[in-house]
Amino acid sequence: MVAADFDTxxxxxxSLIRKALSYAIFAADADAPAVTAPFDEAGVLQELPTGYLPVGYTNGDGVTFSGDLSMSDVESGQAAMPTRSDVETDIQTAAWVPQETNAAAVCLYENLLLDHFPDMGSATWTWSRPKTPPTLYRRLVFIARDLNKATGNPLYVVRHMPAALRTERDDEQWVRTAEISRAVTYQAYFDEGAGTDSQTWIDGPGWRDYAPPVVP
Structure with a gap:
């Protein structure tokens, strides 16, 4: 055995403690292309496909990604602990509170297609509640930006839910002392084209700065 150095x-x-110094949320309808390559080969962040709208400002709670994991256990008479455990459900949700009254925030809250409204200010915005609400899957993209502590270059965490469904919305309150907000929760569902319910990337110039030096 070799003596160990604890610090080593x-x-x-x-430098590897990450924060979302800034972040953005984008939404698209189900007919928009899924995000498959948010970075190029050099790690440069790329524009999103056509059809993705920014949600804009959210409140100070940011985005909360929650997981609901449940297990199916087998208990045996000869053991005090489960003798077998299998994943029964593993659900991921994202929740946020938009502060802007823009097309994405309203459509995600009211369960409308994202092209429902004309350009802001060009015509009246109006919507009505249908007798039977449609089931509208969305494509959601969340981008967090941080900085490499040593170099100051940006690095990004990108999470994509290619098929997300609104599963909860909070009360919309009109009050003089606060903005009109439209809090929503969206649950990720498996998308056959993407082969997943959620995909995450970490890259950017600041991330590439961690690469070990090339030895000639």
Whole structure:
């Protein structure tokens, strides 16, 4: 056995503590292309496909990604703990509180197609509640931007839900002391084309700065 140096073993690195210094949420209808390559080969963030609208400002709680994981256990008379466990459900949701009254925020809250409204200010915005609400799947993209502590270059965390469905919305309150907000929760569902219910990428110039130097 070789004596260990605890500090070396622990490999504690404050530079790898990530924060979403800024972030953005984008939404598209189900007929928009799914996001497959948010970065190019050099790690440069790319524009989203046509059809994605920005949600804009959200409140200070940001975006909350929640998971609902449940297990199916087998209990045996000869053991005090489960002798077998299998995943029964593993659900991911995203929740946020938009502060802007823009097309994406209203359509996601009211369950409307994202092209429902004309350009802002060009005509009246109006909508009515249908007798039977449609089931509208969305494509959602969440982008968080942080900085490499050593180089100051940006790095990004991109999460894509290719098939998300509104599963909850909070009360819309009109009050003099606060903005009109339209809080929603969307649940990720498996998308056959993407082969997943959620995909995440980490890249950007600041991320590439962590690469070990090339030895000639």
């Amino acid at each position: 073993m622990a490999a504690l690195q404050t």
